[in-house]
Amino acid sequence: MxxxxxxxxxxxxxxELLEISARKRTYVLRCVFATMLFIGFxxxxxxxxxxxxxxxDMLGTGAPIFEFLFVALFxxxxxxxxxxxxxxxxxxxxxxxxxxxxxxxxxxxxxxxxKYLSRLIAMGGFLLLALPLFAVALSLGxxxxxxxxxxxxxxxxxxxxxxxxxxxxSAWCRGSTMAFFLSYVVVATMYLGIPLIGEVLRNSSxxxxxxxxxxxxxxxLDVEHWQFIxxxxxxxxxxxxxxxxxxxxAWISVAAFLLIARFALIRRAALTxxxxxxxxxxxxxxxxxxxxxxxxxxxxxxxxAMDPVAWREVNRRSLANVRYLVRIFLxxxxxxxxxxxxxxxxxxxxxxxxxxxCVLLSLSVLVLVVMGAGVVATERSQQTLEVLLTTPMSARDxxxxxxxxxxxxxxxxxxxxxxxxxFRLLVETRSRWDDSSDVARVLGAAEAAIVIPxxxxxxxxxxxxxxxxxxxxxxxxxxAAVGWSVGVGLxxxxxxxxxxxxxxxxxxxxxxxxxVAFVGFAESGEISRLPxxxxxxxxxxxxxxxxxxxxxxxxSLRNADDLLRRDGPT
Amino acid sequence: MTFVQxxxxxxxxxKLEAVKGISFSIPKGALFGFIGPNGAxxxxxxxxxxxxxxxxxxxxxxxxxxxxxxxxxxxxxxGYVPDFFGVYEDLTVREYLHFFAAAYRIxxxxxxxxxxxxxxxxxxxxxxxAPVDGLSRGMKQRLSLARVLLHDPELLLLDEPAxxxxxxxxxxxxxxxxxLQRLGxxxxxxxxxxxxxxxxxxxxxxxxxxxxxxxxxxDEIFQRLNLMRVVHVxxxxxxxxxxxxxKALPGxxxxxxxxxxxxxxxxxxxxxVEDLHESIHKLGGRMxxxxxxxxxxxxxxMKLTEGKTA
Numbered sequence: 001m002x003x004x005x006x007x008x009x010x011x012x013x014x015x016e017l018l019e020i021s022a023r024k025r026t027y028v029l030r031c032v033f034a035t036m037l038f039i040g041f042x043x044x045x046x047x048x049x050x051x052x053x054x055x056x057d058m059l060g061t062g063a064p065i066f067e068f069l070f071v072a073l074f075x076x077x078x079x080x081x082x083x084x085x086x087x088x089x090x091x092x093x094x095x096x097x098x099x100x101x102x103x104x105x106x107x108x109x110x111x112x113x114x115k116y117l118s119r120l121i122a123m124g125g126f127l128l129l130a131l132p133l134f135a136v137a138l139s140l141g142x143x144x145x146x147x148x149x150x151x152x153x154x155x156x157x158x159x160x161x162x163x164x165x166x167x168x169x170s171a172w173c174r175g176s177t178m179a180f181f182l183s184y185v186v187v188a189t190m191y192l193g194i195p196l197i198g199e200v201l202r203n204s205s206x207x208x209x210x211x212x213x214x215x216x217x218x219x220x221l222d223v224e225h226w227q228f229i230x231x232x233x234x235x236x237x238x239x240x241x242x243x244x245x246x247x248x249x250a251w252i253s254v255a256a257f258l259l260i261a262r263f264a265l266i267r268r269a270a271l272t273x274x275x276x277x278x279x280x281x282x283x284x285x286x287x288x289x290x291x292x293x294x295x296x297x298x299x300x301x302x303x304x305a306m307d308p309v310a311w312r313e314v315n316r317r318s319l320a321n322v323r324y325l326v327r328i329f330l331x332x333x334x335x336x337x338x339x340x341x342x343x344x345x346x347x348x349x350x351x352x353x354x355x356x357x358c359v360l361l362s363l364s365v366l367v368l369v370v371m372g373a374g375v376v377a378t379e380r381s382q383q384t385l386e387v388l389l390t391t392p393m394s395a396r397d398x399x400x401x402x403x404x405x406x407x408x409x410x411x412x413x414x415x416x417x418x419x420x421x422x423f424r425l426l427v428e429t430r431s432r433w434d435d436s437s438d439v440a441r442v443l444g445a446a447e448a449a450i451v452i453p454x455x456x457x458x459x460x461x462x463x464x465x466x467x468x469x470x471x472x473x474x475x476x477x478x479x480a481a482v483g484w485s486v487g488v489g490l491x492x493x494x495x496x497x498x499x500x501x502x503x504x505x506x507x508x509x510x511x512x513x514x515x516v517a518f519v520g521f522a523e524s525g526e527i528s529r530l531p532x533x534x535x536x537x538x539x540x541x542x543x544x545x546x547x548x549x550x551x552x553x554x555x556s557l558r559n560a561d562d563l564l565r566r567d568g569p570t
Numbered sequence: 571m572t573f574v575q576x577x578x579x580x581x582x583x584x585k586l587e588a589v590k591g592i593s594f595s596i597p598k599g600a601l602f603g604f605i606g607p608n609g610a611x612x613x614x615x616x617x618x619x620x621x622x623x624x625x626x627x628x629x630x631x632x633x634x635x636x637x638x639x640x641x642x643x644x645x646x647x648x649g650y651v652p653d654f655f656g657v658y659e660d661l662t663v664r665e666y667l668h669f670f671a672a673a674y675r676i677x678x679x680x681x682x683x684x685x686x687x688x689x690x691x692x693x694x695x696x697x698x699x700a701p702v703d704g705l706s707r708g709m710k711q712r713l714s715l716a717r718v719l720l721h722d723p724e725l726l727l728l729d730e731p732a733x734x735x736x737x738x739x740x741x742x743x744x745x746x747x748x749x750l751q752r753l754g755x756x757x758x759x760x761x762x763x764x765x766x767x768x769x770x771x772x773x774x775x776x777x778x779x780x781x782x783x784x785x786x787x788x789d790e791i792f793q794r795l796n797l798m799r800v801v802h803v804x805x806x807x808x809x810x811x812x813x814x815x816x817k818a819l820p821g822x823x824x825x826x827x828x829x830x831x832x833x834x835x836x837x838x839x840x841x842x843v844e845d846l847h848e849s850i851h852k853l854g855g856r857m858x859x860x861x862x863x864x865x866x867x868x869x870x871x872m873k874l875t876e877g878k879t880a
Contacts, residue, residue: 303668390648390649
């Protein structure tokens with residue numbers, strides 16, 4: 001038996017693990033994760049077995065199943081790890097307990113390490129669910145030992161990396177909402193943004209239009225190295241045993257993010273006030289007002305007229321004020337414009353635009369889901385809701401005004417998405433624009449950009465109305481969004497693969513219930529090949545998503561009184 | 571004239587019955603102190619009156635209007651200050667008050683004047699452009715009071731308004747409440763600081779485990795409990811004989827000699843305080859000080875409650 005004095009004292013880790021195990025949402029998340037993983041596995045298995053008529057023919061088909069598991073777990077870590085980690089330090093800040101922890105003899109490194117370790121253990125528990133599936137894949141054969149170990153090693157590196165990003169963001173941010181959002185943005189930038197920019201640069205003159213003869217080719221700035229930040233891309237490096245060496249940038253990023261977490265923990269422990277961008281904009285406003293006063297111009301006082309809640313949401317809580325939106329989105333538009341021009345002149349093609357649209361749509365949905373879930377939850381966590389509810393404003397009116405900033409933000413993001421679409425239209429019109437399927441494809445993409453974000457936004461707002469705590473509301477909304485986007489698609493794909501209906505069978509149209517499938521069909525133009533295509537699937541999808549939008553909107557507004565006064569007696 | 575009427579009010583949270591059929595009434599213009607230990611049901615009762623909770627049973631009415639049936643009407647006539655500040659830290663004082671002026675649908679032309687009046691009353695005029703998150707606790711609490719005065723409600727519901735305030739801020743709050751009472755507001759205030767309520771309230775209600783233990787004017791409760799009162803007397807000629815004579819007065823329960831005074835305990839029902847003064851004078855006592863102690867609410871509270879919670 002180990003002597004107790006050799007066991008390090010890890011009180012924070014013990015407390016965190018106890019809390020995680022006592023939370024209902026841990027088990028809900030684990031069930032959602034397991035359901036999606038097992039359904040995905042079933043789909044991959046059926047897909048592999050459909051090619052073989054005899055049981056023995058299945059032998060050697062383990063490789064695609066293993067690769068599916070690798071990708072599924074990679075995506076699972078990227079989605080679930082920020083959800084369980086991003087709030088870990090911000091929640092202490094919000095409850096005012098971080099300062100108390102810092103007064104204990106525990107050093108900042110120990111605090112970060114114990115928080116980090118607790119989330120790694122929790123997510124490790126999720127990953128253990130895949131072990132029996134790996135065993136099935138291995139028993140089918142076709143996987144060499146190198147691939148197996150490389151895959152598992154890279155999943156561990158991914159886990160450490162996403163965890164480090166989330167813990168650093170959590171130490172940096174003041175509130176959980178911002179931490180959740182920023183974690184996903186950093187992970188998306190690392191795993192999608194950098195490779196996409198690398199792909200654009202790969203075709204640019206710096207690297208030679210046909211990659212391999214440019215100025216930076218072969219140097220440390222070679223785009224070949226860019227993808228090494230993302231462990232998933234290293235899977236291809238396994239045959240010649242370069243995985244360990246190639247993963248060095250990923251390890252460096254883990255160390256860098258943990259360092260950021262360590263320093264941010266102290267320096268940003270007692271943050272107050274609005275977010276830095278908002279503070280910066282307000283400072284600018286004051287500066288402009290001072291200049292106006294000195295020049296004898298009348299300075300307009302910005303005070304609420306008749307919709308005070310909407311006024312505060314738009315002008316004080318978020319960046320949804322017209323002036324601020326212009327300040328933020330003008331540079332974003334300029335960057336996007338240059339990226340689109342770069343993609344157009346480098347003939348990246350329709351797929352590049354589709355990827356960009358999907359990334360932007362995913363980010364837009366994420367922004368709206370996080371904002372939507374916090375619409376009322378922040379009011380609850382700051383204990384201001386009760387005061388608001390004793391005013392003569394109806395609960396419906398309060399909710400309606402609360403989502404005003406969300407609506408503005410949604411339209412701004414939709415305009416960005418439509419901008420990509422218009423560019424794509426202009427570029428493709430030059431090369432090919434021959435049949436009605438192109439029109440349908442463009443309309444499908446536009447439809448996705450217009451109807452999907454509000455459906456998600458209102459779903460998140462409805463969840464935020466029902467769930468009391470802010471952090472929990474955000475996590476549930478994210479899980480619901482992922483479940484709807486990916487889970488529904490997998491659930492529908494499984495029977496389709498098992499029963500293999502013909503392409504013209506209307507049952508295939510059920511796939512449109514999954515936003516991911518709908519966006520995929522719309523962006524790729526496959527929507528034209530669906531039964532009744534291209535117009536019937538378009539109308540059907542439009543009706544479904546508009547219906548979801550209307551359903552959550554009407555539920556939120558109609559039941560606003562009950563939802564806001566949830567602490568009412570029974 | 572009864573302004574607030576509560577009859578057999580019940581509030582349940584799942585299986586827990588926080589308020590178990592309490593009844594009381596408050597006349598217009600009264601300052602009603604609601605006393606009880608944590609979890610006694612004070613906040614639940616105040617939340618019912620503030621239209622934040624629907625009662626599980628019984629009725630509550632304000633100015634003859636049923637709270638559960640006409641919450642919208644009630645909200646125009648009440649001002650609620652919760653036990654936490656509930657202020658928007660991202661606004662300035664001016665913006666915060668304009669926010670609630672708009673929420674109460676006050677005409678824009680009238681807002682500036684009303685805000686100036688509310689700030690003057692709460693002594694926050696100089697802070698009009700200060701950010702709310704930079705105010706002290708006492709100032710935030712006064713700002714909350716300024717907020718509830720904007721729409722000139724007849725009833726103020728104050729849930730633990732003095733909690734967490736320093737002595738100066740508590741005294742300022744007390745003076746402010748007295749001023750509001752002078753302006754004709756009916757005020758319901760819950761607090762743990764008993765002697766402050768004794769100085770302030772015209773009526774009190776002592777609640778424990780969801781049941782009303784005693785309710786009415788403080789004097790009545792003391793008489794009902796047969797509690798003794800204390801008067802501090804400084805005598806120039808405090809001889810043993812004189813002390814013994816005072817002890818023998820009808821209604822006097824005891825005399826405790828202290829460093830520079832005598833603490834005389836007497837039953838108010840048997841001997842009025844002015845009669846006690848006159849009797850000591852008649853006995854030849856030359857008084858330098860005659861100071862009746864404020865009603866001892868702590869004694870009443872301890873006698874009526876057992877420390878139970880709902």
